[in-house]
Amino acid sequence: MATTIMLALTSVVTMPSRGAEVKFGYVTSIYSDDKNIPLKQPEGVACDGKSLLLIADTGNGRLLRYIFKNGLLEAKTVEIKSPKLFYPIKTEINSKGEIYILDRKQRKIVRLSSEGEFRGYLNPAGIPPPAAFVPRSFTIDKNDNIYILDILSQRVLILDSGEKYVKQIRFPRQYGFFSDIAVDLKGTVLLLDGVNAVIFSAAINSAAFSPLTESLKQYARFPGSLTTDDRGRIYVVDRNGGSVMILGQDGAFVERQSGFGWKEGRLNYPGQICINVKGEIFVADTRNDRVQIFTLVE
Amino acid sequence: MKSLGVNIKYATLFTICMVFSLVVVKPAFPEGKFKLRPGAKGRVCLKCHENFKKILSRRYVHPLIKRGECTGCHVPHTSSNKNLLTLRSTKLCQSCHKEVLPEKARSTHGSVVEGNCNKCHDPHGSNNKGILLKSGSELCFACHQDLNDSVGNLRFKHKSLEQGKGCLNCHNPHASVKSDNLLRSEVPTLCKKCHETNKLTFKTTHMNYPVASSDCTACHNPHGSNKRGMIFDVAHADIVSKRCTTCHQKAPSLETKQPPSQLCRECHKTMANQTFTKNRVHWPLVDSESCLHCHGPHATKEQKLLKGPQLQVCGECHADTVELQEASKKNPDNETLCQPVKTGNCTTCHSPHAGDNVLLVNEASISFDLCARCHQWETHSTHPIGEKVRDIRDKNLSVTCLSCHLACGTGNNPSMLTFSSTYELCIQCHVERRR
Structure with a gap:
């Protein structure tokens, strides 16, 4: 009931930085x-740009759906559980509200309807061999x-919204280990090499x-995961360092936010x-054991 | 006319005398930049440093000393460097011998990089070629004692170690532009200088597989081993019994029957069953290289066919953590450093293949189960600790060992604390105590 938290409580949380352009302002944390x-031990979090917030509550083997509107977190949450979902570590929502989840135990991508009903596993049609x-x-x-x-198979598979194969891009020759992928608004694909802390990119037609x-x-x-914002800035999560690096769309370092704690x-x-x-x-x-919400302070 | 002829005669005589005096008679000027008395060069020093007469009688003497140019390396009066050297000892030799460290070296000898040339050379003279302190492999083993110990007890030693130049048959002493590990050239080029791959015996020994261009050290220990053929002591059973076709197509194809991700599971079923049912499989295990990220398929020095010592293998990807551990080890305030951190034994706490918990730790609770294997945390301090004690910084967390310590090491912090001092740690929660 009393889980709504005022955005007014926002405080700027930042590490010492050089040439600050953007900072994270702390808003609230979700604990339950x-x-x-x-x-x-939640590992995944997705947002739809309106008010939907989806949490992959990994250790509890479930998804939780929240509404975060006007800086306030609504009290009601929806728990999504499925016998076909064991260990969700990453989740995404498409424009129709359909939910996709990476299940680490099965190493499969699970598809759910916007209401959370199991719709099957992602099963791309027409991908070049190997099919697995x-x-x-x-x-x-x-x-x-x-x-x-x-x-x-050391590649990025690109499928259309109907899960049909469109194309594949091979991994570069030299890399450590890729841990995450993101696509910016221009369609540039970004790969995060966590071992070498290097980001690779392929422009839309590359x-x-x-x-x-x-x-x-x-x-x-x-670094373990990354995403981009609507201005093309790249946000890279440093797992062991407990922080978020902000880079320009050219990959230049801008800022490091939060810190271990x-x-x-x-972040821990x-x-x-x-x-x-x-x-x-x-x-x-x-x-x-929580999800934290920040706002971008420019 | 006559007087002119006499003058010319005298002038010629005078010129001849002058030239003779310059050529034959030693100049009566001081020598060199230190203005030594004529003839003093190389003798003045020996008047006091008598023991050098003995050094000069050695078979190999540094050319500067032979020429009596002690001032090539020493300043006779005062110097800021030990032994009155012209430069710091670590810089001195390389000021002339620049060639020992080529710019494009692929591997370098630590002592050379550090400029500790006198670990191997006597700078004045020696009875060993290259003014070395000892001859052959004996010199190398003075530092690489562990290698000497391990090789000494082996049943099958590499003959090269005991013949000719010993270690230097294969290694360059200073640097190598051609290979890692100071090797004179890449493997197998180096090996093929002695081992003829065209011989029938070579082919039959290798089951007719075309291994002439393969990396010999994928199976053979170049120094020696207790297994015939100098196969590494830890060898895949199928290698020892020469059942190559368990994994490979029939000779001459070197192709494996399946990709590694499938191939290893064919035999290692128990491991596979235990691993692939866990919540979290270590990601590298399910990519194209699979088991071969960490294990050698044929033979290695390490137990369980690991490619190298555990810390090295884990550190290939988790270098940041290993770096912290190493710093923790060097910190004198870490007397009670966790034993697995001290010994680099990551698998004491982590399951390298898979686990059900974050960080692949092999217990559900890092503190109450994992740390408790060795530490009696209940009696550790009077501070409340346990599952029922809430951490005031985060209501979802209990106060555990990891509320104060980080198990993999915290660099320069004492006692593996997450903060630089006990005070800094305590005020995280006890903010009212902040000074």
């Missing part, structure tokens, strides 16, 4: 559902095209990836990050 069942793929991560662009980071950045190790210990505004082994058009930022604060 409306039945007071605590979140357990292992999705390390995935993302969905503004046209509902699906991008799968297939670590089994057939190959090339490095967008040099190693970002001086800013991040072990337990207090609100601090964060997972997925989501940013909506209103500049609201949602971070799965995995080892703090």
Whole structure:
């Protein structure tokens, strides 16, 4: 009932930084559902740009749907559970509200309706051999095209909204290990090499990836996930460092926000990050058993 | 006319005398930049440093000393460097011997990079070629004692170690532009200098597989081993029994029957069943390289066919964590450093293949189950700790070992604390105590 929290409580939470352009303002944290069942090591978080917020509550093997509107979190939550969903670690919502979840235990992408009903596993038609793929991560662009980071065959599979194969882009020759994928509004595909802390990019019509950045190790210990905002800025989550790096669309380092810790505004082994058009930022604060909400302060 | 002829005669005589005096008679000017008395060069020093007469009688003497140019390296009066050297000892040799560290070296000897040339050379003279302190492999083993110990007890030693130049048959002492590990050239080019791959015995020994261009060290220990053929001591059973076709197509094809992600599971069913039913499979295990990220398929030095020591293998990807551990190890305030961190044994706490928990830790609770294997956290301090004690910084968390410590090391912080001092740690919760 009393879970609505005023945006007025917003405070700026930032690490010492150089040439600050953007900062995270702390808004609130989500610790539990409306039945007071605590979140357990949530790794995924998705937002639709309006008011929908979806949390992959990994340790509890469920999804939670919240409404976050005008800076306020509505009290009612919807729990989504399915016998076909075991260990959700990443989630995305397409323009129709359909839900896609990466299940780490099954290493499959689960499809749910906007109401949370199981619709099957992502089963792309017409992909070049081998037909099998292992999705390390995935993302969905503004046209509902699906991008799968297939670590089994070292490629990015691009499917249309009907899950039909469109094209594939091979991984570059030299890389450490890819841990996440994102697509910006221009259609540029970004790959995050967590081991070397390097981002690779492939423009919309490109057939190959090339490095967008040099190693970002001086800013991040072990980057694990990334996303972009509507201005093309890139947000990279540093899992071991408990922070978020902000880069320009050219890959240039801009800012490092938050930092390792337990207090609100601090992060401990964060997972997925989501940013909506209103500049609201949602971070799965995995080892703090919560999701934190920030706003972008420019 | 006559007087002119006499003058010319005298002038010629005078010129001849002058030239003779310059050529034959030593000049009566001070020598060199230190203005030593004529003839003093190389002798003045020896008047006091008598022991150098003995050094000069050695078979190999540094050319500067041979020429009596002690001032090539030493300043006779005062110097800021030890032993009155002209430069710091670590810089001195390389000021002339620049060639020992080529710009494009692929591997370099640590002592050379550090400029500790006198670890191997006597700078004045020696009875060993290259003014080395000892001859052959004996010199190398003075530092690489572990290698000497391990090789000494082996049943099958590489003959090269005991013949000719010993270690230097294969390694360059200073740097190598051609290969890693200071090797004189890449493997197998280096090996093929002695081992003829065209011989029938070579082919039959290798089951007619075309391995002439393969990496010999994928199976063979170049120094020696206890297994015939110098196969690494830890060898895949199918290698030892020469059942290559368990994994590979029939010779001459080197192709494997399936990609590694499928192939290994064919035999290692128990491991596969235990691994692939867990919540979290270590991601590299399910990509194209699969098991081969960490394990060698043929033979290695390490237990469980690991490609290298555990810390090295894990550190290939988790370098940031290993770096913190290493810093923690060096910190004198970390006397009670966690044993697995000390020994680099990551698998004491983590399951390398898969687990049900975040960070692939092999217990549900890091503190109450995992740390408790070795530490009696209940008696650790008077601070409330346990599942029922809430962390005031985060209502979803209990006060656990990890509320104050980080198990993998915290760099320069004492006692593996997450903050730089006990005070900094305590005021995180006890803010009223902040000074």
